[in-house]
Amino acid sequence: MAEKKLWGGRFSESTDAFVEEFTESVSFDKELALYDIKGSLAHAKMLGKQGIIPKEDADKIVEGLLEIAKDIEEGKFQWKKELEDVHMNIEKALIEKIGDVGGKLHTGRSRNDQVVTAFRLYLKEQVNDIVNLLSELQRVLLKKSQEYLDVVMPAYTHLQRAQPIRVAHYFLAYLEMFQRDKERFEDNLKRIDMLPLGSGAVAGVDFPIDREFVAKELGFSQIMRNSIDATSSRDFALEFLSCGAICMANMSRFSEDMIIYSSTEFSFVELPDKLTTGSSIMPQKKNPDVLELIRGKTGRVYGNLISLLTTVKGLPLAYNRDLQEDKEPVFDTVKTLKGSIVGITKIVEGLKINKEKVQAAAGGFALATDLANYLAEKGLPFRQAHHIVGSIVGYLVNQGRELESITLQELKQFSNLFEEDALNLLSAYTVADRRKSFGGTAKQQIEEQIAFWEKKLFES
Numbered sequence: 001m002a003e004k005k006l007w008g009g010r011f012s013e014s015t016d017a018f019v020e021e022f023t024e025s026v027s028f029d030k031e032l033a034l035y036d037i038k039g040s041l042a043h044a045k046m047l048g049k050q051g052i053i054p055k056e057d058a059d060k061i062v063e064g065l066l067e068i069a070k071d072i073e074e075g076k077f078q079w080k081k082e083l084e085d086v087h088m089n090i091e092k093a094l095i096e097k098i099g100d101v102g103g104k105l106h107t108g109r110s111r112n113d114q115v116v117t118a119f120r121l122y123l124k125e126q127v128n129d130i131v132n133l134l135s136e137l138q139r140v141l142l143k144k145s146q147e148y149l150d151v152v153m154p155a156y157t158h159l160q161r162a163q164p165i166r167v168a169h170y171f172l173a174y175l176e177m178f179q180r181d182k183e184r185f186e187d188n189l190k191r192i193d194m195l196p197l198g199s200g201a202v203a204g205v206d207f208p209i210d211r212e213f214v215a216k217e218l219g220f221s222q223i224m225r226n227s228i229d230a231t232s233s234r235d236f237a238l239e240f241l242s243c244g245a246i247c248m249a250n251m252s253r254f255s256e257d258m259i260i261y262s263s264t265e266f267s268f269v270e271l272p273d274k275l276t277t278g279s280s281i282m283p284q285k286k287n288p289d290v291l292e293l294i295r296g297k298t299g300r301v302y303g304n305l306i307s308l309l310t311t312v313k314g315l316p317l318a319y320n321r322d323l324q325e326d327k328e329p330v331f332d333t334v335k336t337l338k339g340s341i342v343g344i345t346k347i348v349e350g351l352k353i354n355k356e357k358v359q360a361a362a363g364g365f366a367l368a369t370d371l372a373n374y375l376a377e378k379g380l381p382f383r384q385a386h387h388i389v390g391s392i393v394g395y396l397v398n399q400g401r402e403l404e405s406i407t408l409q410e411l412k413q414f415s416n417l418f419e420e421d422a423l424n425l426l427s428a429y430t431v432a433d434r435r436k437s438f439g440g441t442a443k444q445q446i447e448e449q450i451a452f453w454e455k456k457l458f459e460s
């Protein structure tokens with residue numbers, strides 16, 4: 001049934017059903033309902049306080065809006081596509097509830113400043129949630145680091161065994177990445193946290209409004225200075241989508257590591273049963289679906305960024321209806337990001353490291369660098385030392401032997417600089433603990449890093 005449009009005054013024909021269907025946004029922007037109401041409550045109170053509308057009218061509007069909020073929260077609210085978007089649905093419901101006085105709410109306001117106010121309120125809350133979820137993930141990573149401080153594993157470069165590292169060092173690497181993700185979101189918050197309301201459709205408002213009051217009511221720490229910018233800029237959302245894309249990239253890399261490490265070939269880690277799934281045909285399988293989906297969903301999060309960048313790139317100032325397309329990519333990134341962070345957190349929490357496996361893999365040729373360094377310490381140019389140890393590796397590989405099996409006698413055949421103490425280097429632990437440089441994998445370094453994070457994540 002056709003609804004009478006709130007903006008219907010100048011039209012002699014009712015809207016084509018196709019247009020209603022094509023242009024509606026309430027099917028997705030109802031996500032903003034409670035933020036829209038929050039914005040309207042502040043606006044109505046301000047109108048009453050400033051005497052722009054009678055105080056009693058403002059009170060009635062506030063009361064009506066609160067009832068509508070309750071209906072929405074209880075799932076009783078009837079959303080109508082014919083009413084286009086969340087804002088029109090709520091305004092119409094208000095007028096139905098409290099009568100014509102409800103029509104005073106839109107005084108000194110436009111949907112252009114209204115929509116972006118609700119959007120910013122929504123995003124501010126979401127970004128705060130995301131930052132908290134990332135902190136929780138970091139705490140779980142820190143706990144794992146402490147649990148596996150005394151286990152070594154191979155670090156890979158080119159996915160080839162490179163050098164032994166402490167397992168804790170590996171987890172702390174991701175902890176660092178998520179710290180930067182968090183900081184990016186926190187920085188983004190500064191630019192989300194700005195009040196656009198009071199800008200009108202584009203040029204400002206001709207009623208004696210009080211934007212300071214509205215900003216305070218809504219908890220915005222800044223007021224947007226330019227009404228044209230306020231109604232038409234979406235860079236705060238682009239920035240969010242970009243922070244989200246980078247964070248997903250980091251989570252996707254972690255997922256990929258865990259997928260590889262949990263394969264039978266590696267068997268470095270055991271994923272928690274309750275977070276994996278079975279195969280409908282192969283009974284032996286335990287599939288890392290959560291991790292695969294995080295890796296897979298990274299694609300859509302990148303897509304959301306490109307989607308909104310493309311939407312805004314050719315828009316003339318100021319508001320254009322194209323901007324209605326800003327919401328779905330943001331909603332999708334918020335949902336995907338939150339789910340993925342929770343997923344990674346649960347995986348890390350339940351992760352078991354196969355100590356024997358990783359320790360065994362950490363030795364062998366992963367110790368070759370240190371043998372070369374040994375010769376370099378004795379004065380041989382590192383390039384020559386590298387070549388000599390390369391020959392030793394080739395010699396052992398030909399015989400199907402591991403590095404640890406070499407004898408001093410054999411070493412001396414390659415260089416007479418080798419002495420008894422060279423054999424001490426054939427242990428992953430010794431080698432790891434020699435890397436004492438700041439940021440390195442030596443136990444003493446890792447302990448310092450753990451202490452640093454302990455302070456940062458638990459004491460603030």
Ligand code: ARG
Pocket residue numbers: 025029085111112115321323324325
């Ligand atoms: N649903 C619209 C949006 O999301 C609200 C603003 C509409 N403004 C307008 N002048 N038609 O952008």
